[in-house]
Amino acid sequence: MASREHLGEFEQIVLLAVLRLGENAYGVPVRQEIEKRTRRSLTVGALYRTLDRLEAKGYVVSWFSDPVPERGGRSKRYFRVQPLGIRALRQSRQELAAMWDGVELGKAMHGR
């Protein structure tokens, strides 16, 4: 079912990160990718809370891999963007592009 909600700014960033990483989209690389590209520091708590919200809305789906010895015998939780999520991303990009259209930073007049 089509969601009438719009993506928040941070939700977009997380979705994009998961999309970029493809097969390798689990906690550690997603966080590192976001930190590297946006130069924000991001805690695991904030990340997973957002991912949970996205999963609740149906934008992503997650599953657990087999236990991995390097992680003290704990599994990894992988994420994949669902079609619903793709649609939401596309909508966000269109909206943002529509707002950016014709805007030149530096020549813009300050609000009057």
Added chain:
Amino acid sequence: MAAKFPRLIVLLFRLRFLRSADFVLGDLMEEYNSGTRSRLWLWRQAFSMLFPGTAPPPPAYPQRENKMNFFTSYGSDLRYSARTLRKNPGFTAVAVIAIALGIGVNTGIFTVLNGVALRPLPVPGASGIVSIYQTFRAVGRRNVHGAASFFSWREYRNYRDNNHVLSGLAAYSPFLSVTLAGDRPQQLFGQFASCNYFDVLNEPPALGRAFSAADCAVMREGAVVVLSDNLWRSTFGADPSILGRTMVLNRVSFTVVGVAPPGFQGTEPVPAAFWAPVTMQPQVERGVDLFAQTETSWLVFLGRMKPGISRPQVRADLAVIAGRIDRLTPGRKTTLQVETATYLSLPEARPYIAGIAVVLLAAVGMVLLIACANVANLLLSRAAGRQKEIAIRLSVGANRGRIVRQLLTESMLIALAGGALGSLVAVWSFDAMVAFLFSHLPHGTPPLSIGFGPDIRVLSYAAALTTITGIVFGLVPALQASRPNVSAALKQSGGLSGKTADGFLRHALVGTQVAVSMVLLIAAGLLLRGLYLAQTIDPGFEMKNITTVSFDLRGQGYDAARAGIFQNQLKERLAALAGVDSIAQAWTTPLSDNHRGTGFTIPGQPGSFAMEDNYVSPEYFALLGIPIVRGRNFTATETRAGAPLVIVTEATARRFWPNQDPLGKIVHMDGDSDFQVIGVAKDAQVSHLAQSTDTYLYLPAGPKEQLHMELLVHSAAGFPATAQGIRAAIHALDPNLVVDVARLEDNLEFWRGPSRIVATLAGSLGALGMLLACVGVYGVVSYAVSRRIREIGIRMTLGANARELKSLILRQAMRPVVIGGLIGIAGCAAVSQILKSMLFGLSAYDPIAFLGVPLVLLSVALVASYIPARRATKVDPMVALRHE
């Protein structure tokens, strides 16, 4: 290479999320173990999962219910409460100060009790030192030199040599008073100690040496002495060559072999100036050989437990020895008391101290209660202001427990702040208070060696009290405020009659405050009245212009004959002084803290009686203005011969020979002979203030008693001149005597001093309680008035006049005050019996106190209610009507 992953984080995660967040742990491990992340980073990440701030926990993770909510949201509760308190600085300040006052006085009193009775001695390894006392049943004659629970020398040797649980057992005799010879002879308090004393206590002298076994080897030998640091500094000017010098104590030469470490003053409340080997006792205390008397209690035991031994083991092992001793004397049954040594381990003192402690703790507990009621009221008022918000939260399904918990957090914060503040102030001001206390003790009281300072016990007490206080004053308002009485709260509460459930609660709190303050204040009133009585009481004998003179003849080596000569010569000289018109001798002067007693039997009456007796010269009665109402006085001849005659007091005669003529009757002194009654003296409070004892006998001061006689000198010349003359006369006869010259009236100080302290304390606490209660009353009435502003406005526009309104408000405000007051009066009447012993004969139901105090309290409460009531009627009705 990164350090090992902290197990604590794993544990916390497990606790919080069970296993559902293991993958997050895995993420953290992966990154951390790669070595690129710091420990700080790791903990911040962990915190972001464990304490998600005010964001609700993600629904995907199953959690254990209440425990986990508590754990995660407590942090947010704390932050929210702190913010709320910060936003209302006035309210917070009042609440914190009230709690600080309550907890401060409690901490102060507990510090005293701790220092006196709970703290171990200030020596190394004090927890391993035990004091040992004995109580026995069914034993024959036992002489007591100090306290009955002390031991004899033979018993000491027995316990010392036959126990298996102590690495050392020391004994000492605490009540040793000697004269130090010199240009200005002075009186010193010291102790006889067994030669292992300093070893057992593990306090080797700072200078020189302690006693060696050789010092105690031979009776009457071993004339060495260890000085206290204090004595060394004050009397010997910290002379570095003190070792080897000679000191003359009671005319016996001692060689100084050591100086104790600074701060060590023995293990008794009265500091010891020196220690001498116990074998020197017969030399120093001439005429009294405590070693020879096998049934004399005179030694205190201090033992150091062997490592690994516990107190019950010590008790058991020593009980075996006690049993063996018991078997030697059929019928004797000894019970030992083995406790960690404190300054006041003496069993005879325990019940007395315990009694005082209970009263003190009750009094300060009441002040704390009043403070709690105050703060509870404040909290209720504030919560009432948020009633709408809370009701809305409840109606949309918020967890009531959560709201209660959040309100309780506020209370705990207030309690913590108040408790910390109060305890700090108490600890800092402690020395000042102790100095104040000591300035009010009777003259001649030696300074105490007990140090009072905060230690772990005091801190734990303060912490526990703070926690309990927070719960006590916080729980009820929290429960009340979060009551799911939604509909009433959502409407504008109160209405015209002002009756609400929490209004009742608030009035009940005020009533409680008033009741408790009443108890405190009436108690204070009784004590103050008693004190006044003590100042003005007529003890039944003359006290003015009489000087008491005492000196230690025995310590200076006098025997009875020489003492007799000395006393006669002194009397002649004193009689020649200007202004002196009467001189008398007495063993104990009236109302001194010295009480002599012996056992007496009366032919024809069963049982033996412990009676107080006093040896006096015939002039005693006339000098003090005590008439002989029947029979006659002793004659000079009879006195000189030490005739076996006795004069009884009226009360004694009434008790033992009711409706008979006491003259000619016989009393038999235990261990002595028969005495015949020749006269009856008028009752006078010569023994205890406000009590005329019914077991008091006067005996003539014969030659045998001359060693112990004190003098009473009646002179019109004024005290300073008389004292100087007396001192000069004595000095002329024997310059080595230490003389104590004082006004007879000073003896009264001994009785008044403690009472003055208690009255001051009670008065301060009572005033504090009243202040808090009045603030409480004012607060409640103000609040009630502010809630009814609208109603007041309506009434005024409808024509009610200000006076009617004021009286309406006042009546409603004073109702809980009056009820609380009545309860308080009843309560105080119930407990005033406890104070009886400090009241000097004042009735425990003294009407002036029981009427006067309530009047004062009620008037103050009336004023506290009147102010807001008056303010209310001054409000412009139009403003009032618009008031929300």
